[in-house]
Amino acid sequence: MVKVANRMQGLQQSAIGAMTVRCRELGAINLAQGLSQVPPPPSLLAAGAREFENIGHTYSQPEGLSVFREAVAEKVKRCSGLSIEPATQVVATVGATGALMATLTALLDAGDGVIVFEPLYGYYLSSLQVLGLRPEPVRLTGPAFAVTEESLRAAVTERTRAMIICTPNNPTGRRLTAAELKIIAAVAEEHDLLVITDEVYEDIYFDPATHLAAATVGTLAERTVTLSSLGKSFSIPGWRLGYVSGPEQLIGAIRVAADSFVVCAPAPLQELGARALNLGEDYYRDLRAMYDRKRRALAAGFTAAGLAPNEPDGAYYLFVDCSAMGVATGAEAAEILLEHNLVGTVSGEAFYLNPPDVPYVRACFSLPDEVIAEAVHRLASGVLTHG
Ligand SMILES: Cc1ncc(COP(=O)(O)O)c(C=O)c1O
The missing domain is CATH 3.40.640.10 (Type I PLP-dependent aspartate aminotransferase-like (Major domain))
Structure with missing residues (x-):
């Protein structure tokens, strides 16, 4: 049988991809994938539509x-x-x-x-x-x-x-x-x-x-x-x-x-x-203001649920400490958030070679405001805790 190269050993679909599949199956909100789901600048799309042919x-x-x-x-x-x-x-x-x-x-x-x-x-x-x-x-x-x-x-x-x-x-x-x-x-x-x-x-x-x-x-x-x-x-x-x-x-x-x-x-x-x-400074100012708003909204949702989101000063992710759930790993925390709150996150272990001591999950906020609002709503019922 033709074999797969040794260099592929242990490489598999990321935890993020797997969580995306489960979110789809359960109808959960997907905060796992780092996919930007905010629209591109309209002027860029208009230029593309106008000029692509030429x-x-x-x-x-x-x-x-x-x-x-x-x-x-x-x-x-x-x-x-x-x-x-x-x-x-x-x-x-x-x-x-x-x-x-x-x-x-x-x-x-x-x-x-x-x-x-x-x-x-x-x-x-x-x-x-x-x-x-x-x-x-x-x-x-x-x-x-x-x-x-x-x-x-x-x-x-x-x-x-x-x-x-x-x-x-x-x-x-x-x-x-x-x-x-x-x-x-x-x-x-x-x-x-x-x-x-x-x-x-x-x-x-x-x-x-x-x-x-x-x-x-x-x-x-x-x-x-x-x-x-x-x-x-x-x-x-x-x-x-x-x-x-x-x-x-x-x-x-x-x-x-x-x-x-x-x-x-x-x-x-x-x-x-x-x-x-070549877009001007206004574009970037609006981009940052938009992400700041989304970051605050989602962080408030996790905080209201009794968890401890960090305060990122850049990018579009929250790294949430889920110790309050009484779980040992981020994977357990992500599973509870998925099953109980219908909110998909990535377990912190996906970002380490060896598991961290803290049960983290990562949540992406590059999403439309209404999707973030729904995630916040689903978190408002609180999270299940162990122990
Ligand atoms: C830190 C970091 N580097 C690189 C990338 C990949 O960028 P690109 O889509 O341009 O390949 C990502 C995408 O999520 C990222 O988070």
Whole structure:
């Protein structure tokens, strides 16, 4: 019998996908999936409808259309003040996921160690596994989930070649502070590590301070590759449009890797994506206000149910401590919320290599207001507690 590759061992459909299926079966509200379900900007949809016929429908060059890369460079300059050269320091990718795979493939070899911070976005682990890379976890402790110098240093081994950070974070919504990024910079410099920073939620944050891009801190720009996506900022995850930026010498190799995987990112969508990237400050202000409203509404629902949602300062997830339910694991908490309240969440274990001590669930609030209101209503009956 033809066998499946060894690298696939243990890889399976994520807990999130499985919860989505159960939500459908039970008629539960799905707060599990990180799918953006708010509508894309109307002006973008109108431009697409008007112009689709007349834009290019063949491949772009592997690094993407120049109009797209120029729009990326302008947005990066506007948002974080960093100057990047569109011709040599940007590659358009098939989502941030494509950017991550191309980066890991281009810059690391099988067996290399990669530091990851738990709780983490699960695709980091599956990408590392598929490429034969070794995750080296640093466990961050809630509710602060702060990076400390001791815990980071303790995770470095002689095989460590890189680290993956995520700010604003999925699942905690935390943004790395300047002090934390300085610790990361110091350790990376000392051990000559590549830093891969996933900033797909860079435009979604709730405190007045603007996004702090890792590449702007200290000397990090020299060793940092930044991944981003149009999926979150413009509610178009299905367009599969992202990008990676960084030092020219690294981006050159990433361009070749991205080409060998998929030839190029969807070219007609790059053309439209450039328009999205050029939207003005008003758009982003409204986006943040909208998510702030949704975040507060859903957090109030979990609090009223007797649970302890965190206060995310970015992204669109709540990481809810369900200790009050008297359960040992997030999986048990998620099951009760599903069965008793008809509200689907993801168990916290999905974001760890080894189970955490606290029963967390993650709830996504990138949903229409009325869906959030219904989830809040279903939580208002309270949650079942054990013991
Ligand atoms: C932290 C993080 N990185 C990357 C992605 C994937 O982005 P894309 O859809 O652009 O591949 C997601 C999607 O949920 C995410 O939460």
